[in-house]
Amino acid sequence: MKKVVIIGVISSVILFYILTLKINITVESNDVKVFDNYNENVSSCLEDILGFCILKLPVNIEGNVDTNIIGNYKIKYESKILFKNKMIEKEIKVYDDEPPVITVDKEVIESCPNKNGDVSYKAVDNYDNDITDKVTKEVINNKYILKVSDSSNNETVLEIPIEYKDDEKPTIKLNGSSIVYLKVGEKYDESGYTATDNCLGDITNRVKISGIVDSNKEGKYTITYSVVDDLNNKIETTRTVYVYNKNPDVPIGDKVIYLTFDDGPSNYTNNLLDILKEYNVKATFFVTSNGSDSSIKRAYQEGHSIGIHSYSHNYNEIYKSEEAFFNDIDKVNNRIKRITGEYSHILRFAGGSSNTVSRFNKGIMTRLSKEVELRGYKYFDWNVSAADTATKDSSKIANNVIKSLKKGNNIVLQHDTNYGSVQAVEEIIKYGLSHGYVFASLNVTSPTVHHAINN
Ligand SMILES: [Zn+2]
Missing domain, CATH: 3.20.20.370 (Glycoside hydrolase/deacetylase)
Structure with missing residues (x-):
């Protein structure tokens, strides 16, 4: 009788022990950066009530992670033994945390004082590839600010300073010939001119003319045209006017x-x-x-x-x-x-x-x-x-x-x-x-x- 009781107690303890065994799946797989390698890191154990792993179990994995495509991937892990069954889910993220790269054709923009110049740029992202068309460009405080974000909202900001300068002289173009011949008494008509500046464009109305032609008197006359731009770059050009008489009926000279x-x-x-x-x-x-x-x-x-x-x-x-x-x-x-x-x-x-x-x-x-x-x-x-x-x-x-x-x-x-x-x-x-x-x-x-x- 005593033996029976002992057997019964032992059986109950064993049964209890067996009943309290449970499957524990541990997933240590991490989120992965796009294009990196993904490693599944999972283990499963049959544990007793004290947490001892008494048997390693195989894990059946359902679902996969495509590291070439950003997104959230649901993975199912399942282990079974006898009548025991355990299933857990975990979401693995394929993410991008690398900002795009903006490249520009110059580090400093030289520009006319009345303009901002321009910069040409390109934006390339590790995931979105060419996103140049998403770049925004604005001028703030003498700088060009180029901004772009990729599809994962990683933002890149690039500042390019603008150096305002103008050391180029304007040009004056005379209409007609730069040498004019006038017979004595013939009226001098200014045949006009145009002036152009690299920064200001047409500055013909700024041209100052000096010099006079006395067309009643033989001689050489010089008309001077000058113009200056906003940064004091000055240009001057001349037209020569010869006032001459008919061939004189005089003795032959030298x-x-x-x-x-x-x-x-x-x-x-x-x-x-x-x-x-x-x-x-x-x-x-x-x-x-x-x-x-x-x-x-x-x-x-x-x-x-x-x-x-x-x-x-x-x-x-x-x-x-x-x-x-x-x-x-x-x-x-x-x-x-x-x-x-x-x-x-x-x-x-x-x-x-x-x-x-x-x-x-x-x-x-x-x-x-x-x-x-x-x-x-x-x-x-x-x-x-x-x-x-x-x-x-x-x-x-x-x-x-x-x-x-x-x-x-x-x-x-x-x-x-x-x-x-x-x-x-x-x-x-x-x-x-x-x-x-x-x-x-x-x-x-x-x-x-x-x-x-x-x-
Ligand atoms: Zn001949």
């Missing part, structure tokens, strides 16, 4: 320009004569068989010199022999005589006395240069070339002449068969008259220029 035109006349000669007339400039025409008699006649009647060049201008023909040469120039001179009533005594060799095209006849130029003088001709080469056989650009031609002018006698070679060369004449005359030159035509008493003979 600055003389002899304009000479070869190979004509041509269709352009009348136009040229108009220009020469307007300025009272006398020139010299070394003529050929070309063009109309009336052009030669008009040139002669208007006081220009008519000289001999060549009838055929065919080098192989005219430099074949002395006889051929003189036959050729006689033909031109007969033309001149027929039109003007008198023979010419001035001459320019076709190709100039220094030509080498005649070398097929050795020494012909040496002989001719002497022979023409024996026969009463005076020949003229040139010491200023318009180089107008190479171009038709009148401003280039004018410039070729102008840059070669010097004190003394300037015998200028041009061709009135080149329209561009004819158009260059006005500029050459204006320059000459306003720089103290006198224009004259050549005659047998004029000082001459001879090239070195090359054949």
Whole structure:
């Protein structure tokens, strides 16, 4: 009986012990940062009433954590043994705590005082990638403040200081030419200007003009245009106005320009004569068989010199022999005589006395240069070339002449068969008259220029 009781007590204690066993699941898995590795850390024990783990149990896990996507993941953990069963749930967060990164093209913004300049930027987030379009930009206290938040509300603020400065000068652009030629008595009209500043834009209305032109008095006048911006950057530019008289009918001084035109006349000669007339400039025409008699006649009647060049201008023909040469120039001179009533005594060799095209006849130029003088001709080469056989650009031609002018006698070679060369004449005359030159035509008493003979 006693034995039975003892067995009963022991059985009850064992039963009680068994009944109080419980499953304990411990989850130590942590929230995880997006893109990091997630480690499941769970254990399960069958514990007795005193908390002793008497048996480790397997855990069945349901649900998974995608660390590539931010969110809350519910995971179920379950352990079973015999009639005992335990299930717990835990929420695992995949989170992002990394703020976006803003990059800018400059650390300091230099800006005009009346502006804020600008900055270009890019915002990249570890999770949202390019979020440049979410950036806000504002100017506070001389700084650009760039702000951006990612989808997890991580915010980045970037401050870029603005340095206000302007050390660039404005510019003034003159309308029309910076060199103006006026005949005495002609009114000076300001042809205008514009001024622009890097910061202020159009500042034409700030331009100050000084200088006066007395167009009744010959001379050189300077008009000065100046403008200043807000930070005292100043620019000044000038226009030069030459007031000149017509070519004076005065004795030849020490600055003389002899304009000479070869190979004509041509269709352009009348136009040229108009220009020469307007300025009272006398020139010299070394003529050929070309063009109309009336052009030669008009040139002669208007006081220009008519000289001999060549009838055929065919080098192989005219430099074949002395006889051929003189036959050729006689033909031109007969033309001149027929039109003007008198023979010419001035001459320019076709190709100039220094030509080498005649070398097929050795020494012909040496002989001719002497022979023409024996026969009463005076020949003229040139010491200023318009180089107008190479171009038709009148401003280039004018410039070729102008840059070669010097004190003394300037015998200028041009061709009135080149329209561009004819158009260059006005500029050459204006320059000459306003720089103290006198224009004259050549005659047998004029000082001459001879090239070195090359054949
Ligand atoms: Zn010629």
